[in-house]
Amino acid sequence: MSIIVTRMAVAILPWCLAASYCMAQAEPAAPRPAASTLSRPKSATQPVDARGFIRRWLVLEPVPVAGRLTESAVQEALKLAALPDSAQPADGAKVTVNGVTHAWHLLETSNYNLNLYHFAWALSEPTSNVLFWTETAVESPREMPGVRLAIGSNAASRWWLNGEPVIALNDDRQSVIDDGVSRRLTLRKGRNVIRAAIINGGGATDFCARFLDENDKPIHGLNISP
């Protein structure tokens, strides 16, 4: 998304969009270095961090979409980039979306957020006008009613918990901690699946997520095992 980029980039971006050629993302001459904030997990599960953030996610390689950020455009992007019902996200698994095959990557972020720009750039994949699918699973030690999923996303995003839509952010935005918050939810005892789609127009793109209790305090004691 364009908010974070430099002033020069802000000045150039509209021209790039109009000219419709600079978004082609120059072809890399050689493989790029791995994303500095992302790594492959070394254990089967990982607890949420001290601030309750989920740091382990399955992320699908970016799916090109229009990148416009309104409610109707986000709906169109979700339709265009829809995952088949048979999709079973797993590290290295592949899925065909809109006629193109993409791979899932199991990632662990060293920050509270997962930097999708780092992820896509390192793979020489587009970072603008794209939709990222991401998924993880939260193991809850007990049933927890009255909790809220709280996310930040750059830019628009849609979130589902155990298949139910819980958060919809439609417009261009920075990733802000607890920007989008669900209504009160119940975490099942055991496995709970979070799925999200993050749609980026241009510039940086990332997301973060955690659960909050009834007092808006982060919930600890949850284990993540995508």
Add this chain to the structure above:
Amino acid sequence: MSRRFLLGRILLCVAGTAALPAHALDGEVLVHDPSTIVLHAGRYYTYGTGNGLPMLTSDDGWTWHRAGSLMSALPGGKAGAEVLARGGNNTWAPDVIHIGDRFFVYYSAPGTQPKSAIGLLVGRTLDPESPDYRWEDGGPVVWSDGVEDSNAIDPGVLLGPDGRLWLTYGSYFGYIRLVELDPKKGQRRYPDRAPVNIAINSEASILIYRDGWYYLLVTHGSCCQGANSTYNIRMGRSRKVIGPYLDNMGVNMIEGGGKLFAASRGRHVGPGHFGLLDLGQGVQKFSLHYEADLDLGGVSVLDIRPLLWRDGWPVAGDNLEAGIYTIESARTGTVLELAVQGFPVGGFRQRRGGPPGSGIAGSGPPPGGPPPEPQFGPPIADQEPAQVVANWSASTDVRLAPAMLQAQQKWVIAPVAGVGGYPGAPFFRIAIAGTERSLTATAGGELSATAFTGAPEQMWRIDQLIDGSYRISPKAVPGTTEALALSAVGSSMPTLTKFDPTSDRQRWLLGAP
């Protein structure tokens, strides 16, 4: 004009976006010199000047009823003999305080001023329907002999933070005076000590305390002349209860100083007789009377208004007027909106002023041509709901979003007649302008915007907090009896949670869209 009719007029005015009349309280609110309002056993009480000290009560603080006189429950029905001897047989301007299991009522008993006395009545309940309801004569507390530079009327009592009880009194015959009272008996603690002079030539004095300061509020100007009254409330403050009480410019109130707290405004002339009504949880209000309510023929009426604090001074707030507002979260700076796709004000348009030759509107000719002349465009009209409502989805969800001056962010806040209220104001309906989609509390403590039915979960209490922001609370939430307030969870999610006066989550700013 009846209050009901007045409310109807307000609703019509909102619909037409015409100028809005102010409103004071509802019901039988005719009173002069009201005592500090006391909440006792779920009912509000105040007493005023008049034969036997007329009593006004209210179940909700909005609709008031006259309920006889306090002294009708006093043996003999009038002040005790010693009070009559020290002062006279008038009964004016009482004040009430609840300490332990007793109520102390201090009242003015002037004769030919400045020969006056302040008498004490003691009771265990304010509720006339209680079997314990009776008043006992506690005798005179202070008096003025008609010669000295003081007139012993207009008592005001404060129970200080250290448990010490204080009485101020006086009028336009010299000094405003302070004496200490015995909290157990209500009488003077040191009757042989001379009173302390703390201000001069004013009326309706009373002390309040906050954050290490004692504030002395008095009424200046002339009373009892209807719309010709110049009553206005002024104040000074001191670190010590005995003064000196200085105003904002350092002028001692004993030399006539006094920072203005409330003056005539709108349709209300001559505010006087401040009384603190602390509702707890950071919500403070004050009672007063206006010498003349122009909407009621110029009679003296009771009002309750928000009490704010700014730079260490109390500030007279105003009850919310009906109108069209944005509702902005103090936590996030985002505004409450109906969860529908917004449309830019003035319609979609291309970015203006791209690089020359880019083809973007306003980008000018290709390089080599003359530089483009910057130009203003024509004014863009406000977005009216009728322009965009037809394009909205049927969503009843509400959310928080950046303020964009769009129709789904404009809320009509209008009082609802006949459903009661709370201290100072009626319940309000909050609806998207131009639609029937009204803010509604739903089961589980969430929100929606649905057609208005008049259900309690669509009635909203809007209290201005001491910092000037607002607490917005539903009259009822389905499935719970817990008191909840509109709350921002994150930047984009409104919900209902228990009110926390220390947090910005439940503070809202109401502004012009």
